[in-house]
Amino acid sequence: MNSVQRSVLFSAVDRYAGLVLFLVxxxxxxxxxTPSEFGVFAVVNALTAVITAAFQEFGGANYLIQKRELSRGxxxxxxxxxxxxxLAIALxxxxxxxxxxxxxxxxxxxxxxxxxxxxxxxxPVSGTLIALFRRDMQFGTLAVCNLASNMAVALVSIGLAVLKFSYMAPIWGGVAGSMVLTAMLLSSYRDFSVLxxxxxxxxxxxxxxxxxSGVSVINVFYNLAPQLFLAKVLDFTAVGLYSRAINLTQVFDRLVTQVLNPTIMPAIVTRRAAGADLKGVYLDAVQxxxxxxxxxxxxxxxxxxxxxxxxxxxxxxxxxxxxRILCLANLAVFAACLTYPVFLAVGRVRDALVSSCISIPPSLLALLGASFFGVEAVAACAxxxxxxxxxxxxxxxxxxxALRPGEFGRALLKSGVVTMATVAGAAxxxxxxxxxxxNLIVGLISALVVAAFCWLWGLIVTRHPLLQHLRQAAAGLAEMAPRRLPSRPVL
Known part of the structure; x- marks a missing residue:
């Protein structure tokens, strides 16, 4: 396995372990x-997430990763x-x-x-150290640290909820997770002089x-704006329902996108430095x-x-x-995780901000108007x-x-066929x-099996490029598996 494939594997272990804890x-x-209690937590989380995004890009992970020559200074x-x-924002x-x-x-x-x-x-401590580990492709270490943090979040949140801490249970759980993550990262990095x-x-x-930071704030605010609008216009029950719907819709992000995200930017920046054709890299990733x-x-x-x-x-x-509405809407943003890394690789981070400034404000106005008609209208707005x-x-x-519409469309054609095959099995x-x-459980398990079979059949029939990557991943896992030692003869 090459370094990128190994990094993706460790990132997958990290994210999937976190996903299991999240689901449980x-x-x-x-x-x-109750939905109302969860709605209060969602609003608090939305407010702090937007503010956090405002400063993380000033010297955050993206800055440290894209820097060609990284000095201690x-x-x-x-x-x-x-x-x-x-510290200023906390105050x-x-x-x-x-x-x-x-x-x-x-x-x-x-x-x-x-x-x-x-x-x-x-x-600031955890963010800096995570960026350094990601830059060096040390995703195994990050997986261990994140697992400990996620366990702390789950255990503290559930424990406090049982003790009737209401909406404060997951909030205290998040604080506990941050503390554990920072402690684990410090114990793993050890070189405190960088701080x-x-x-x-x-x-x-x-x-x-x-x-x-402009790009980050605009996009984070847009993602969380529906919850803030619903809290102001309707009630916290609507916020709780919408937030749970988002949680379910974003399971794909936890399964796939968040596995790839830590490796996408280092990989694209590295390939750009090596003189690779970014259009080919982008179209392959889109497929x-x-x-x-x-x-x-x-x-x-x-x-x-x-x-x-x-x-x-x-x-x-x-x-x-x-x-159902949000799943259909999110079909349009399948390549969103590639956009910012590619802008960064071509040295046009300014264009990332410009495109966000063009598309996000009218989208926010549409969401605000939809919030007066109910939570389903907000979802439909997407x-x-x-x-x-x-x-x-x-x-x-x-x-x-130098990407033409026809090239983009051809890159998606086979995936469309694969999707229709999967839909037929699930339906x-x-x-x-x-x-x-x-019944529900047997039906859901059957649907998973049938849909997976139809998906694989679609890949084979269309000769989708993903098949080759699946074979390579399987071969890499086989290489990492411990080989069976020959048995010794009995004396």
Whole structure:
């Protein structure tokens, strides 16, 4: 296995272990917290996530990874600037928590914001060390650290929920996870000298951060805006339902995109430095991602009701139509994880900000207007906004990659056939569940097996490039498996 494949493997172990913990803890918490309680947590999480995104790009992971020559002074400067901004924002959050809680007419939000601000005290340390580990492709170490952190989040959240901490249970769980992650990273890196204060290269850090943080803030705010709008216009029950629908829709991101994300930027930057044709790299990645994301999301849309009943329980059945709408809308953004790394590789991070500024503001206005018509209208709005955002991003990328619409369409043709084959298998099982021929659990398992068979059949019939990658991955796993030692003769 080459270094990229090995990195993807370790990243997969990391993300899938985290996904298992997420699924289990979510199933338990869904039965301990009401939609309204979860809605309060979702609003607090949204507010702090937007603010965190504002400073993380000033010397954060993307800056340290894309830097061709990384000196100790650069690392120290990046850490110092991140630390200073983090402390300032933590103080602002403490000071304005009461004002924010009054804006959303929910006093409990104040306490949640104050506790969540504690994460900002350790985030500069963990963020800097994670970037250094990612740059060096040390994903095995990161997997161990993240596993310990995710276990802390799950155990603390569930334990406090059992003790009736209500919406504060997952908030304290997040703080515990951040503390454990930072401690694990420090024990693994050991070279604490990179965390000494310095401002020797502040101009370079700030110049990159202005554009990069702009892209990050705009996109993070857009992703979380529906929850904030719903909290203000409707109620926290609507927020809880929409947030749970997003959780289910984003399982693909946890299964695939988040596995690839830590390796995409280092890999693309490395291949660009080696003189690789970025258009070919981009189109290959588009083919592979669409062949996995499209079938997965259509499967979740078809089987939404059984999944929600088994995973979350009957109290959350109202999320089923939301999940189906959001799954269909997210088909348009299958290549979103490639956009920023490619802009960065061609040295046009400014265009990433410009494309976001063009597509996000009208999308936000549409979401705000839809929130007055209910949570389903907000979900349906994504059917318009997400394709629009994808089209703008691809338009700007095309000029740098000399990419023609016909080439993009041909790259997606085989994935479309694979998706239709998967849909046929899943829809058959869904019909059997609907008629009562199969019960929920047997039906869902049958649907998984049938859909997987149809998906593989589609790959084989179309001779999709993903097949070759699957064979290489299987061969790599076989190489890593311990070989059986020859038995010794009995004397």
């Amino acid at each position: 803890s979510t199933a338990v918490l869904s039965r301990l917290l 650069t690392i120290r400067t990046a850490f110092t600037i991140t630390l200073g901004i983090s 602002i959050l403490f000071a304005t928590a009461d004002v924010v809680s009054r804006l959303v007419a929910q006093d409990s939000v104040r306490r949640g914001i104050e506790v969540s601000a504690l994460n900002l005290l350790v985030l 000494r204060p310095s401002l020797s290269e502040y101009r370079d850090v700030l110049e990159f951060g202005l554009y990069s 592979l991602l669409s062949a996995v994301q499209w079938p997965f999301l259509t499967f979740v849309a078809i089987m939404a009701r059984p999944i929600v009943l088994i995973w979350l329980g009957e109290a959350w059945l109202d999320v089923v139509p939301l999940v 059917l318009l906004t997400l394709p629009f955002q994808a089209a703008v991003a691809i338009y700007y990328l095309s000029s740098h990659l 058959t099982c869904a019909a059997l569940i609907g008629t009562g021929t199969l």
